[in-house]
Amino acid sequence: MKKIITLLLPCFLRFLSVEAQTTGQISGKVVDEKHIAVMYGAVSLVRAIDSVQVKSAITTEKGEFKFLNLSEGTYLIAVEWMGYQKNLNGPFKISSENRLLSIPQIVILPATKQLNTVSIIGQKPLIERKNNLLIMNVANSTLAAGSTALEILAKAPGVSIDNDGNISFRGKPGVNVMIDGKLTYLSATQLANLLRTTDGNSIQTIEFMTNPSSKYDAAGTGGLINIKLKKNTNYGTNGTLTAGSGYGNYYKSNAGVSLNHRSKDINLFGNYNFSNLKEYEDLDIKRSTSSSNDRTYFDQQGRDISIRKNNSYKAGMDYYLGDRNIIGFAMSGYINHLDANNNINTLISNRPGAVDSSVTATNLGKGKYTSQTYNLNYKVYWILPDRN
Structure with a gap:
């Protein structure tokens, strides 16, 4: 029975890793300068170390918000509301000792107005x-x-x-x-x-x-x-080219091209995007099982490395039948490749701190995912009569 449990454990690593990494939550309330609850305000949670946004939320009618399933780390909270200054709060730390964090009330202030000159900036x-x-x-x-x-x-x-x-x-x-x-x-x-x-x-x-x-x-x-x-609705031939790359523990890169040609009666469009991403998950789990008077301890450590190469494309045409009727055709799809390498080391003992045996497993995986979709559509734009 112990051998069966030991062999089956690596199969559940990907599911357990998420549970092992999520530890806590942050909750709070947003009010204005009169201490009235801010309804439907935008609240963002960002990592303090690099300002990368992790989650977002909308305040309730009572001005409350909550972020769940947070990994250990230090975070900042940004609040935005129309007509008010953007508010940045923190840092707030989630750890194994402090998993449920209720932060002090956040007060936002009206945006300052300058009457001498008029500057209109739309964002x-x-x-x-x-x-x-x-x-x-x-x-x-x-x-x-x-x-x-x-x-x-x-x-x-x-x-x-x-x-x-x-x-x-x-x-x-x-x-x-x-x-x-x-x-x-x-x-x-x-x-x-x-x-x-x-x-x-x-x-x-x-x-x-x-x-x-x-x-x-x-x-x-x-x-x-x-x-x-x-969507690009400009007349003539135009297009955009994008590219990006990054490096953390591993690399990632992406590129894309979009082309569009529009005349009075016809609009031709197409795009292609590619991404290459190498990512990993680290796992550290301590477990124990018991049967009769015997207890077995498992100490598992592993790293799952995956490489994803994704390709997506779309092409189509719109034909304008007058001012209010459009008939269109579009084709889209993707071709994705996945290479996975999961290395697991499991230490087994009958008491904590001692090692009786160990199991080392390497799980390799390859996958290819493809899809193609066709769409034929007809649009009619109705103009309501003027009642004045």
């Missing part, structure tokens, strides 16, 4: 709320640089993604995901692969709906997420 906030719609303005934000759609989505308020790619919104599974207003009709694994190949620089906004209207498919029970990609 959309990262997160805004319109009626039943929560909008994340990804374009031109720090989230887009070097990130995939899956990584950006994981930082959105109320969104959580497990190791299998299942997306939950505000704790509810069964979320419908759309791209440019069209349902993907993909499994959780296929959708995760598609989002991994979607470059963050190609995203304009992400919309979140908890109670979609009747015009949307009612198959999902956890709400609806609509990812809107950037």
Whole structure:
């Protein structure tokens, strides 16, 4: 029985690693200068060491917010609200001794106004709320640089993604995901692969709906997420070229090209994105099992290294039948490759601190994921009569 348990343990490492790394939560409340609760304010959690955004949230009607499943580390909290100064607070430290952190009340102040001169600067906030719609303005934000759609989505308020790619919104599974207003009709694994190949620089906004209207498919029970990609509507031939790279413990790089040609009657478009990412997960787990009067201790240490090479593409055409009618065709797809190397060392003993035996395992894996989608659409733009 002990041998079976020992051999099966590496199979669960990827699932256990997430549980081992998440330790705590930070909660708080935001008020204005009159100590009135700030409703639907944008709150961001960033790492203090490099200012990388980890999560985001929207304050409730009572001005409260909460960040769950946080790894050990030191964080800063940024608060943004229309007409008020951006507020940065911290640092706040999460550790094994301090897992549940309730921070002091955050007070934000009105933005100062200068009456002598008039300067109008338009910049959309990262997160805004319109009626039943929560909008994340990804374009031109720090989230887009070097990130995939899956990584950006994981930082959105109320969104959580497990190791299998299942997306939950505000704790509810069964979320419908759309791209440019069209349902993907993909499994959780296929959708995760598609989002991994979607470059963050190609995203304009992400919309979140908890109670979609009747015009949307009612198959999902956890709400609806609509990812809107950037569109170029300029006449003539134009395009963009993007490239980026980074290095932490390992490297990552990405590149993309987008081309567009539009005349009076026709619009041709296409894009291609590539990313090359080497990442790792470290695991340190201590476990024990008992049977009758015998207890066995397991001390596991391992590193899972994976290399992902993702390719995504899209091409299509829109034909304008007058001013209010458009017929279009689009083809999109992806080709992803995965190489994984998981090295595990397990020390076994009948008492803590002693080693009776050890098991060393190397698990190699290769994967290839492909998908191709075709879409034919017809759009009609209605103009409402003037009632004046």
